[in-house]
Amino acid sequence: MLTVYGRATSSNVQAVMWCIGELGLAYERLDIGHAHGGNRTPDFLAMNPNGLVPVVRDGDGAPMFESAAIVRYLACKYGDETFWPHDPAVRVQLDMWAEWIKTSFGPAFGNGVFFPMVIQPVALRDPAAIAAAIEKLKPLALILDARLQKGPYLDGARFSFADILCGHLMHRYFTHEFDRADTPALRAYFETLQTRPAYRAHAMVSYEPLRAR
Ligand SMILES: N[C@@H](CCC(=O)N[C@@H](CS)C(=O)NCC(=O)O)C(=O)O
Structure with a gap:
């Protein structure tokens, strides 16, 4: 347990x-x-x-x-071999994306866009910094979109731990209103994730209780 x-x-x-x-x-x-x-x-x-x-x-x-x-x-x-490949040479091809999400895309979206637009008190928000962060996020979203053109998952056909570390951010990324880059493959990824019951149950959680006024 x-x-x-x-x-x-x-x-x-x-x-x-x-x-x-x-x-x-x-x-x-x-x-x-x-x-x-x-x-x-x-x-x-x-x-x-x-x-x-x-x-x-x-x-x-x-x-x-x-x-x-x-x-x-x-x-x-x-996890099984698909979810967590035991060969380090295979696994690193996924883990490098998981790490990049955690250290690049995730902070650029979370700290740069989502936190200041949703969680930070309105009086403390800096519109110029938010606008700059939105522009800075766009090329990162395009990098992820390019990778997912071979989708539906980060590893192509196979769903793995790396999709957890990437995909859990997509609910906030696509439901929060802001000026996103045009990323059809990334949006298709979000739609595919929504077909997974565990994603709907645990990752699609409302953030309204966090919203600052
Ligand atoms: N790098 C840590 C970050 C953990 C973190 O920032 N957690 C936030 C929630 S997402 C937190 O505990 N905030 C304080 C709170 O909820 O009271 C991780 O990935 O676990």
Whole structure:
């Protein structure tokens, strides 16, 4: 049994939960973070000194933090050869995309566009910085679109852990209103992901409770 500490509205919790759903693993999820609180207690900080969600425990194993590390752990331990290729030369061709999403596309969208347009209080928003971030995101979306032209998934026909780390952002990317690059393959990817029940259950979570006024 997995224990997931983290609110369903967190995109990093969503990645972990979608992975758990795809792998059909038993879990209990506890609402921690944001309006729920509970992430600054001594007990929580002992599991993750950053005070951030998600944290996951697998049975009575040591707590794990960092969503991408958790997804890789679950994929390696519970995934099949398609979901987590064991040959490092095969796996790196997917993992490089997963890493690029986490370090390039994800922050450019999350920190540059989504956070300042949705979560940051309106009075603190900087329209010029947001406009610049939207332009900076466009070439990254085009890179992802080019990769997905060989789709439907990042690895072509096969769905893998890398799609979890990429695809969990697509709900916010395509449902938040802003000036996106024209990316038909990326949009087709989002539509394909929506055919997966675990994606609909765990990654398509409303962010209205997070919206600042
Ligand atoms: N790099 C970390 C980032 C974790 C993170 O920033 N979590 C956010 C939610 S997405 C958080 O805990 N925010 C504070 C809160 O919810 O109270 C990961 O991928 O797990």
